[in-house]
Amino acid sequence: MLRQTWWKILCVLLLAYTVIAGFLGTVPAKPIVNETIRNLYFHVAMWMAMMVFLSVSVVYAILYLRKPSHVYDIYSLEYAKVGIVFGTLGIITGSEWAGFTWGAFWSNDPKQLGAVIAMLIYYAYLVFRNGIPDIDKRARLGAVYNIFAFAMLFPTIWILPRMVESLHPGGMGGNPAFNDLDPRMALVWVAGAIPGWTLLGIWIATLRIRLALVEEKKYSNRP
Amino acid sequence: MYTKFRKLLILFFCWVLALPVMAQADTTQKVEMADGLRANGKIYVVVLVLVTILAGVMFYVIRLDRKIGKLEKELK
Numbered sequence: 001m002l003r004q005t006w007w008k009i010l011c012v013l014l015l016a017y018t019v020i021a022g023f024l025g026t027v028p029a030k031p032i033v034n035e036t037i038r039n040l041y042f043h044v045a046m047w048m049a050m051m052v053f054l055s056v057s058v059v060y061a062i063l064y065l066r067k068p069s070h071v072y073d074i075y076s077l078e079y080a081k082v083g084i085v086f087g088t089l090g091i092i093t094g095s096e097w098a099g100f101t102w103g104a105f106w107s108n109d110p111k112q113l114g115a116v117i118a119m120l121i122y123y124a125y126l127v128f129r130n131g132i133p134d135i136d137k138r139a140r141l142g143a144v145y146n147i148f149a150f151a152m153l154f155p156t157i158w159i160l161p162r163m164v165e166s167l168h169p170g171g172m173g174g175n176p177a178f179n180d181l182d183p184r185m186a187l188v189w190v191a192g193a194i195p196g197w198t199l200l201g202i203w204i205a206t207l208r209i210r211l212a213l214v215e216e217k218k219y220s221n222r223p
Numbered sequence: 224m225y226t227k228f229r230k231l232l233i234l235f236f237c238w239v240l241a242l243p244v245m246a247q248a249d250t251t252q253k254v255e256m257a258d259g260l261r262a263n264g265k266i267y268v269v270v271l272v273l274v275t276i277l278a279g280v281m282f283y284v285i286r287l288d289r290k291i292g293k294l295e296k297e298l299k
Contacts, residue, residue, distance in 0.1 A: 003292070012281050019273045023266055029254035191239045203284060210291045217298050 002206050007199055014196030018045075021188045028182045032101055039097050040185065041193040046090035047115075047157075049198040053083035053205065054122075058150040061143035073139035074212045076146060077129070082205040084122050086197075091115055102167050111161035111168040118156040121149045 022041040030037060060076035063069075094112065099105035106112065125145055132138040162170045181189065 015277055016274065019277055020270055023270045029256050031254050035256055187239060207287055207291055210295060214294050214298055
């Protein structure tokens with residue numbers, strides 16, 4: 001998987017499809033959101049991809065705790081990093097979208113706040129790791145923290161925003177725009193945007209993993 | 224095990240391809256969309272710009288991939 005080519009070609013094709021069909025495809029005409037409904041393929045896809053990366057990260061964290069191998073730690077860290085990048089882009093793009101549809105770039109919406117809390121927990125993961133000089137201890141404590149951070153993702157971005165009134169879809173009252181996804185959009189969404197952006201993130205993560213492995217080899221080869 | 228997975232994959236793509244069939248006629252009130260933009264052909268400019276950006280980013284990532292590949296070979 002790490003060094004194969006086929007899925008990278010697939011990634012390029014899916015993203016090209018997402019961008020082209022995402023703008024030229026027909027979308028339902030809805031008040032307020034108008035054409036910005038197309039942001040589903042970009043803004044929401046960031047979050048979907050982030051969930052995949054952070055899930056992979058926590059799996060490697062658990063694997064590390066079961067069998068402490070430095071390679072697992074590298075995988076866990078790099079997938080967490082790419083997840084953080086996508087999540088941060090998700091917050092920024094969401095704020096931009098909100099600025100032109102909800103009327104304010106930031107309106108302390110429960111999901112906005114939840115996403116910020118989740119991201120802060122993950123930023124703290126990186127800071128926490130770097131504060132531990134011993135590499136084995138860093139990897140072990142990092143893996144434990146990773147599991148707690150992942151456990152906090154669900155209440156902060158999936159559960160709590162849905163239990164209160166939210167401008168985001170899924171909350172009580174609020175936004176009815178996406179309660180039923182238009183089937184024409186579903187095709188681009190399921191077959192293009194989600195796998196496309198996810199594969200791009202995996203690509204970037206594997207590049208960083210390979211670089212980390214090369215670096216490690218360089219140091220271990222040193223006389 | 225493998226054939227089962229493949230069957231599921233084919234089933235999934237059949238479902239994905241069938242999604243547009245479920246599209247129903249829009250009966251909602253007239254909402255202003257960027258139809259004029261599309262009629263003037265200007266949406267294609269946006270598509271062009273995004274495809275260019277995507278191509279640039281992809282080119283960059285592929286270059287990076289090659290460079291790391293070379294580095295790996297040197298260390299082997």
